[in-house]
Amino acid sequence: MAQLTLPDVLAAVYGDPTRVPRGPELEEISQLVRQHGEKPAEVLADLLKTRRRAAKAERNCAQAAEAATNLEQMLKNLLDGHASHYRMESLRREGDAVWVVCRVGNMLREYPIHPDVDVARLEALEPWEYVRVREEVVVGVWAGDPSLFMAAHGSVASFKNVCDADLGLIQVQQDGQGDSVVRLARRLRDQKLVPTSRLVLLRDDPRWAVAMIPSQAAQSRFEAPIEHITTRLEDLAGIDAIASRLIEDVLVHVIHPAVRQEFGLEAMHGFLLSSYQPGMGKTAFMRGFARWLYELGQQIGLDVVLYVVPPNAFKSMWHGEDARIVREDLWGAIRARQLLPRQRPLVQFVVLDEVDSLGKRSDASHGITSSAQSDALEAMLAEMDGMISRTAVQEPPVYVLFGGTTNLPDRVDEALKRVGRLGDLSLEMPPIDIEGAEDILAIYARGPLAWYCFDRIHRDVDADFVRSQFLRPALAAVFPTVVLYYTTDQQRRIDVTAGEILAGVHYEQAMNEAKKRAALRRLRRIGVPAVAFDDLVDCLLDVANDVARQMQADPHMLIRQLQVKVAVARVEAVDKQQLQKHRFLKLHGA
Numbered sequence: 072m073a074q075l076t077l078p079d080v081l082a083a084v085y086g087d088p089t090r091v092p093r094g095p096e097l098e099e100i101s102q103l104v105r106q107h108g109e110k111p112a113e114v115l116a117d118l119l120k121t122r123r124r125a126a127k128a129e130r131n132c133a134q135a136a137e138a139a140t141n142l143e144q145m146l147k148n149l150l151d152g153h154a155s156h157y158r159m160e161s162l163r164r165e166g167d168a169v170w171v172v173c174r175v176g177n178m179l180r181e182y183p184i185h186p187d188v189d190v191a192r193l194e195a196l197e198p199w200e201y202v203r204v205r206e207e208v209v210v211g212v213w214a215g216d217p218s219l220f221m222a223a224h225g226s227v228a229s230f231k232n233v234c235d236a237d238l239g240l241i242q243v244q245q246d247g248q249g250d251s252v253v254r255l256a257r258r259l260r261d262q263k264l265v266p267t268s269r270l271v272l273l274r275d276d277p278r279w280a281v282a283m284i285p286s287q288a289a290q291s292r293f294e295a296p297i298e299h300i301t302t303r304l305e306d307l308a309g310i311d312a313i314a315s316r317l318i319e320d321v322l323v324h325v326i327h328p329a330v331r332q333e334f335g336l337e338a339m340h341g342f343l344l345s346s347y348q349p350g351m352g353k354t355a356f357m358r359g360f361a362r363w364l365y366e367l368g369q370q371i372g373l374d375v376v377l378y379v380v381p382p383n384a385f386k387s388m389w390h391g392e393d394a395r396i397v398r399e400d401l402w403g404a405i406r407a408r409q410l411l412p413r414q415r416p417l418v419q420f421v422v423l424d425e426v427d428s429l430g431k432r433s434d435a436s437h438g439i440t441s442s443a444q445s446d447a448l449e450a451m452l453a454e455m456d457g458m459i460s461r462t463a464v465q466e467p468p469v470y471v472l473f474g475g476t477t478n479l480p481d482r483v484d485e486a487l488k489r490v491g492r493l494g495d496l497s498l499e500m501p502p503i504d505i506e507g508a509e510d511i512l513a514i515y516a517r518g519p520l521a522w523y524c525f526d527r528i529h530r531d532v533d534a535d536f537v538r539s540q541f542l543r544p545a546l547a548a549v550f551p552t553v554v555l556y557y558t559t560d561q562q563r564r565i566d567v568t569a570g571e572i573l574a575g576v577h578y579e580q581a582m583n584e585a586k587k588r589a590a591l592r593r594l595r596r597i598g599v600p601a602v603a604f605d606d607l608v609d610c611l612l613d614v615a616n617d618v619a620r621q622m623q624a625d626p627h628m629l630i631r632q633l634q635v636k637v638a639v640a641r642v643e644a645v646d647k648q649q650l651q652k653h654r655f656l657k658l659h660g661a
Contacts, residue, residue: 156201156213158276162193171202171209174276185210198256198279199223223281225274228253229403230264232410243270243280244403256281265411293384293401294408297365297377297420304359307352308510308575313498317342317360320496325418325470326367340455341473341493343426345480346500348632350576353476353500357422360474364420374417376408382425385447393447402454409469416467426475426493427482448484455492479631503575505550511575512542512607515582521589521601528601541604549611554645555619557629560638569615571633577618581610612650619644 157173163181164170169190170181184190185208192212193202199222200214213219228243231250239255241264253272255262262283271282304314324331324339331338344353361377368375378401385396405419423429429448455473475493477483488494503511516537522529524540550570558564585606593600622629623644630639 154203154205154210156203158198158200159193159196159202162190173202173204182207182209184208188212195257197258197281198273198276199281220281223273223275225272225277227284228270228272228280229399229407230268230270231403231407233264233412241270241280243272244399245272251277253278253280255279259283265407292404293378293380294404295377295379297361297375300358300362300365300377302355302358303362304356306514307355307359308514309501309503309507310352310356312501313344314356314360317496317498318363321364321472324495325472326371326373328468337490337495338470339472339495340491341475342496342498343475343477343480343483343488343493344498344500345477347478347480347634348500348572348574349478350574351500351503352575354424355575356500357424357474357476361420361422364418368418372415374413374415376417376419378405378419378421380421380423382428385429385451391446394450397447397450398454405471413467416470418470418472421471421473423473423475423493425477426487427477427479429484429487431482431484448487452486452492503570503573503578505546505570508546508550508570508573508578509538509542511578512546512582513538515579516542520586523599523601523603528599541602541607545604545607545611548608549615552612552615552650554612554615554650555622555629555643556645557626557635557642558640560640562640567619567629567633569611572618572622573611573615577614578611581607581614584610584613613647616644616647616650 157175160172160174160179162169163172169184171184171193172179172181174180182202182204184193188209188211192214193209196202196212196214197220199219200212200216201219202209203211203213226245228245228251230241231244232242234240234242234252239257239260240252241255242250243253244250253270256279259270259280259282264283269284270280271284273279273281304310307314320339320342324336328338344356346353361375365375365377367373380401385393387393387396401421405421408419409417429451430445431448473493475483475487483493486492488497501507513534517534519531520537522532522537522541529536550568552569553566554569554572556564556566585602588606588610589600589602592598622632623642626639626642629635629642
């Protein structure tokens with residue numbers, strides 16, 4: 072058997088002959104082998120000591136490496152602690168060089184960019200994020216931290232107009248601070264801005280808009296969806312004369328400016344619809360006219376927007392708030408709508424319901440009026456006059472038309488009733504005669520109702536049958552019935568009939584009550600399940616008696632609605648039992 076040499080053994084140990092030590096190193100290994108053969112215990116002890124020293128040295132190296140890493144991190148943290156953070160204004164390029172422009176106090180300073188910093192990341196910074204500057208060099212950014220965005224929220228402003236869409240410049244209005252131009256943050260560039268949009272400005276730099284407050288509705292608090300109105304002028308009874316006059320004036324003075332200018336006519340800015348009696352249908356008339364205006368716009372290419380101001384909508388318990396509501400909530404929305412991009416003429420119809428709630432300005436003849444009412448009225452007058460001058464030069468043209476309603480025309484401020492405001496046209500709701508009352512009842516008697524007459528129930532009857540057999544006879548019985556009387560200071564008694572005090576809303580109420588009576592008999596299976604003549608007469612008299620009792624309790628209501636010109640000493644309603652002298656329907660089992 073061949074004898075193995077030391078190099079053969081080492082080659083087997085290393086697994087690779089090329090790694091076998093040569094020269095002095097091989098000689099040293101040979102000497103260790105010989106010593107191991109002569110003194111194995113001593114050689115083993117030396118090897119263990121050497122192994123321990125090597126392990127200790129390895130541990131010391133690892134600890135030294137860790138200490139070096141910690142020291143490096145400490146130095147880095149120390150240097151970062153001396154870094155400053157600034158909001159970037161812009162990037163300035165000159166050839167291949169790029170500098171970061173930052174605002175430091177009231178000054179602009181520019182800094183070079185460290186090669187490790189991505190310029191594209193700097194370009195994507197939002198206004199509330201920061202660049203990190205150390206030793207006058209931009210070395211990083213502080214971005215993507217939600218706490219930065221939350222801390223950046225400042226005051227709130229209302230959107231008014233787009234100044235430059237490419238640069239993201241818009242015009243806003245801040246409460247008590249007037250108008251200003253701000254820049255939209257990148258995250259808002261694709262957001263749709265409407266007249267009611269509310270924007271949050273950057274707290275430390277209000278030149279930026281950084282967030283948008285979600286809107287409850289895509290319109291102002293006074294803007295009403297005109298397309299949802301179902302009332303039409305042709306559905307209303309007794310208003311043909313005033314409707315025709317209003318439509319004619321609007322067509323000539325508003326809708327067709329070329330014709331108006333050809334004949335030297337003035338533009339129409341408003342009209343006042345009044346009646347001394349509530350419930351005459353003024354609100355329904357305004358809805359019907361708004362619907363007519365909307366449908367006309369659909370035909371000839373007009374955008375029509377409706378604003379409805381309810382009674383006392385401008386009143387507030389806070390000083391100065393009344394005028395602010397007028398200027399900002401109403402007129403701010405009107406102006407913002409005008410400034411939106413459009414391709415067609417715009418008609419803005421503003422309905423001031425119960426415009427007398429604005430009050431009168433204080434003077435010697437009118438006595439004392441609250442300062443809040445006076446502030447709101449003054450703001451309204453100023454805005455109306457300013458709007459007339461502004462809209463005259465816009466293209467496509469803008470027409471603002473006011474429509475005021477009131478039951479107290481004598482309490483509407485005279486300045487509001489001047490030409491150029493609400494005084495361009497004055498309309499008064501016509502009194503309801505017996506024919507008009509029949510037309511109103513006929514409107515609410517439509518539908519598949521069951522009617523009882525000639526001792527049987529009639530279904531699917533035409534309108535003429537209902538008018539001739541029910542409405543006309545019932546009104547003939549009720550209209551001339553005396554329901555109250557008043558005594559003058561000269562002890563003269565004056566009778567008042569049901570026809571004099573019933574308004575359109577009362578005829579609607581009576582017809583609905585008659586239908587309800589028939590419906591209840593149907594549910595209870597007692598009596599005739601159909602509307603009877605006596606149902607209608609009873610309900611008309613009940614409503615008339617209710618109105619008479621209200622006038623008895625409040626004589627001023629009688630004086631105002633009937634425009635009584637003499638002194639009234641006493642008002643007395645006729646007892647309900649005395650009114651019901653007509654034939655009652657004899658109920659019987661169904």
